[in-house]
Amino acid sequence: MSILVFIETENKAIKKNAQEAIAYAKAVANAQGGEVTALVMGDIDPSEAEKAGNFGASRVLHAADSKLEHDNSMAYASILAEVIQQESSELIILAKSGLADAVAARAAAKLKAGIVSGVTALPSFDGDGLTVQRSIFTGKAFSDTRITSKIKILVVNKNTIEVTPTTDTAVVETFSPTLNDKDFKATVQDTEKATGDILLTDADIIVSGGRGMKGPEHWQPLLELASALGAATGCSKPVSDLDWRPHHEHIGQTGIKVAPNLYIACGISGAIQHLAGVNGSKCIVVINKDPEAPFFKAADYGIVGDVFEILPKLTEAIKNR
Numbered sequence: 001m002s003i004l005v006f007i008e009t010e011n012k013a014i015k016k017n018a019q020e021a022i023a024y025a026k027a028v029a030n031a032q033g034g035e036v037t038a039l040v041m042g043d044i045d046p047s048e049a050e051k052a053g054n055f056g057a058s059r060v061l062h063a064a065d066s067k068l069e070h071d072n073s074m075a076y077a078s079i080l081a082e083v084i085q086q087e088s089s090e091l092i093i094l095a096k097s098g099l100a101d102a103v104a105a106r107a108a109a110k111l112k113a114g115i116v117s118g119v120t121a122l123p124s125f126d127g128d129g130l131t132v133q134r135s136i137f138t139g140k141a142f143s144d145t146r147i148t149s150k151i152k153i154l155v156v157n158k159n160t161i162e163v164t165p166t167t168d169t170a171v172v173e174t175f176s177p178t179l180n181d182k183d184f185k186a187t188v189q190d191t192e193k194a195t196g197d198i199l200l201t202d203a204d205i206i207v208s209g210g211r212g213m214k215g216p217e218h219w220q221p222l223l224e225l226a227s228a229l230g231a232a233t234g235c236s237k238p239v240s241d242l243d244w245r246p247h248h249e250h251i252g253q254t255g256i257k258v259a260p261n262l263y264i265a266c267g268i269s270g271a272i273q274h275l276a277g278v279n280g281s282k283c284i285v286v287i288n289k290d291p292e293a294p295f296f297k298a299a300d301y302g303i304v305g306d307v308f309e310i311l312p313k314l315t316e317a318i319k320n321r
């Protein structure tokens with residue numbers, strides 16, 4: 001089976017979510033036979049592109065053109081569709097993101113391919129089709145979806161597969177893609193990066209605060225725990241609405257959906273709209289002074305108590321380890 005992975009980059013290197021997409025493709029190749037090829041657009045260091053081999057790709061096709069440096073879902077979809085046809089790829093894997101969903105949907109429409117987004121497990125194959133589990137209703141349920149088209153596209157959720165890097169490297173082939181002016185009708189004028197060292201969507205650990213933190217001037221204990229853990233910081237919607245924290249930290253149904261290994265919720269009640277953004281987390285720790293707070297029902301570990309007493313103790317314990 002010929003498997004193609006669309007990989008996203010950041011700072012001229014392979015994005016963390018793309019590493020998972022390559023590992024997912026490799027797991028399918030190991031089970032079904034076949035090779036994994038990665039497709040990358042725009043600016044990437046050749047030494048970084050080779051690292052796609054660490055996660056299971058044997059080749060990297062690098063579409064090099066300065067016009068592709070800014071994310072452009074229309075141009076990326078056209079190039080992806082062209083490469084799928086050239087490579088006779090049967091299975092296409094993308095790591096879930098806003099860009100990946102737009103690129104995958106457009107490429108699927110161009111090629112009449114079946115597409116499943118929000119994939120949460122490896123697929124099973126039968127005859128011409130595959131069946132795969134996906135997350136539905138903002139993570140509240142799962143559905144088994146079958147597609148039978150010749151070309152099949154899967155957009156895979158974070159934390160679907162464990163990544164175990166090797167020292168293998170991939171062969172990088174650079175090519176000049178066919179660019180069509182109609183794909184560049186919308187141009188990026190300016191980009192503003194979210195502040196903070198660790199992006200929420202990439203974070204392994206997130207420490208998040210709600211209205212129980214009482215106000216922006218009381219955020220220091222939460223920031224200190226995040227710093228001790230090397231974690232990103234997040235918040236509930238009212239907290240960003242009140243300008244206690246920046247809007248890019250807002251987690252939930254109407255904010256960012258996260259799937260870290262560890263999510264620590266401090267003074268957040270656990271409303272269904274907040275849970276919709278965190279239920280992909282592997283382990284949830286809830287700190288709340290109200291033992292009846294709904295978040296405890298979704299928690300792996302719960303601490304009933306005052307955040308302002310518990311956070312400094314947790315930070316001290318982490319620092320002592």
Ligand SMILES: Cc1cc2nc3c(=O)[nH]c(=O)nc-3n(C[C@H](O)[C@H](O)[C@H](O)COP(=O)(O)OP(=O)(O)OC[C@H]3O[C@@H](n4cnc5c(N)ncnc54)[C@H](O)[C@@H]3O)c2cc1C
Binds near residue numbers: 250271
């Ligand atoms: C259409 C719609 C979309 C929404 N989208 C989102 C979304 O994307 N994300 C989101 O977060 N919300 C969203 N909401 C809002 C959501 O319904 C809740 O109102 C919100 O999540 C509550 O935020 P909170 O838990 O910070 O505040 P509160 O509900 O006020 O809870 C504060 C919690 O802190 C605890 N607490 C207080 N003091 C302390 C202390 N000293 N120590 C420990 N615990 C303490 C309290 O017991 C309480 O449980 C949405 C709502 C609607 C209607």
